[in-house]
Amino acid sequence: MKIESLSIRSSTIAIISMIGIIAIVLSMFAGTYFKQAALDAQINSLSRVIQVASQEMLKQLRSRTFDLGMKLGHSSELISMLKAPAAIDKERLVQLLDDPFVNGFVGFSEIDLEKIRVYNLQLELVGESNTGPAMLGDELTGFLVDIVKNRKVSDRLKAVDALWMSAQGPLFSTLVPLGGLRPVGYLEIIVNPIFNLPDIGNITKTPVRIYSLSGDMINTNEQEITDGHLPVEFTLHASDGTPAFKIAGYENIDELSREMDNTQTVTITGFLLLSFSTLLFALWLFHRFLFTPLGRMIGDMEQITHGKLDLTVNNKGLREFHILADAFNSMTDQVRMRTNDLQRLLDLDDNALMCFDHDNEAVYFNTGATSLFGYASDEIIDLDSTDLFVDDINQIIEQADVADGSRQDSLHARLGCKHKDGHVFQCDASINTVDVLAQNGIAIALNATPGNELVSSTQSYQRLDAAEETLSSLLAFAKENPGAMPGLVNLGMLHTGDNDIDEQKAKIREQVVKVMNMSLSCWEHDLCKTKLELAEESGLWPVYIDKSTPTTRTLDKYLNIASCPKNPRSQRAVDTAEFVLRNMMEKSPGEKCTELHEALETFRLLLSGIKSRNK
């Protein structure tokens, strides 16, 4: 596709359409990516929430075990037993340690108490409750041992705890000093954290499953899980860093997707509405401030280039278009001025300049030509080359072409010319074929001052050639701008390119011939006068003297459709008919008079119809 075939309007609309399509596609992609990103973020977020919730759960567990430890840790009986380790009543010690299992304690239902053990200050096991698993061994978990042994004196009073892996699974221990600020040993409160882990679901508001490392489900918060739930796993590590168990929270993807779809629909619709509103507004702006002024300018410019040089381009528009229109207008003014100057120069040239179309009818003539041949300007336009020249111009050109096939310059010849009064004279001529409305025409420049001895023959031909070239260039301009040169009367009328107008001209010619024949018939039969008398008495038609014989060549042409000029002088035909009718009304008004009158009216109607349509 050529760039010239694209208009700014179609390019702009195409660009805006592309932007619109890109906006749609991008919004679709963005929507999809947004959905995936939101899902990933939600999963990451849930994973972090599970992590925080598990820490919170451990914190609550720590608080419960600390409270229980503090209560037991101030038992005077326990303290006194540890102060005298040699005399410990083991049975009583176990009874004391079993008491929370038997009688309960504050927060009993909130933890799963597994075991209570007592150590001396050297962290040697002194005793443990009977209740609870028996396979925990007789040593404190190594993690707690390391912490307690590495602490400063003042820190040894602080309670410590750990999530640790026993042979039976993960357990949570809190070690509190026994004896308050003056400790005599340590009390270890051991609970099962799995009991509390489902509480994570209360924080995350999702179903939660607790799995062992081997993948067996060990606890759940009993919330329903559907196919629309996506598991988000988090591994809870023991205090020494080893994995303890897996916590799986289940995110309801269906609900999330539904919410995201709603959000996506709203945002995309909003974005698209906003985008399309902006694009439509941009399109309107383009239409208002670009397309419309530009279209108006182009229309004006086209009319100007087709000959309406008196038209000015509308310069109302954006700054660039305003400047462009002004530049075009000033250029048109220049062209009009130069063309007029050139035509005036040609009109006033001493040489006789004339141009004939392919039918040998005169298209252009200057004042030199009218004075050389003795015709008035309205007479010469009805003539053809055979009326003005003795020689056949076309034959001369053909002979010259045969003699010199590659001839490009003007043909120089001495032509025999016929004056209106009948005498024949010789003139130097520069002849060239020219393009008259896409058909071959002839431009002739005649030396109208043959007696000027001061000018050599070469100089004379050079002047003729220059004048002939100027005429050719004007004809070329007139071809592109018909109507631009008022002097080229026939040229403007000849150029139509419109079938309707061609048909009208044909009708006019037919009607002209009909009116003229009827007028002549009335003149000859009813008034009994000759054609020559019609020309002379009416003064409308020239009378020529050919070899001492008066002729009416121009009038004769209007009596035959074949010889009638393509652009006949309609008014002259009307005037002739009216002249005949006036004479007939005076002498013998009759049927033929009525027929001529009707034919004349028909012709007038035809002409008035054409004029009103051309307006």
Next chain:
Amino acid sequence: MIGSFITVRFITALTAGVFLLFSATLLAEEKPYAPEVIQDVVIVTAEQAIEMILSSPELLVIDSRKKTEYLKGHIEGSINILNTQLEREELERIAPDKTKAILFYCNGIRCLRSSDSINKARGWGYSNLIWFRGGWKEWTDKRLPVIIDK
């Protein structure tokens, strides 16, 4: 003219009202901190307090909080005297020697009770005062032994 004057007065009054309400809200939400220092009073941390308690059995520890708070948990050996109920005669009864070391604590750095009690004691001539500014919050955060009364 009168209408515009009334309008101006109304807008001014409304603006002043909104400003006062806003200020009051801000003041209500802003809970004051205990002073950073009290002149001639030693400020200690939880660990230093423990060391003092363990090294000086005669150290008097006064819990300046409410009774209910005290019962929920307190430092071993402390006695509960709410700052507003601290009387000169009462203090002189339990600490006749005004050079005796007395440690005060309350809920923490946002609590003014212990500092108030200390200021009172200073005014009554007690010279060896110790302030556990971090108070109960610091104590429990460090998971130190507490006494919980039923």
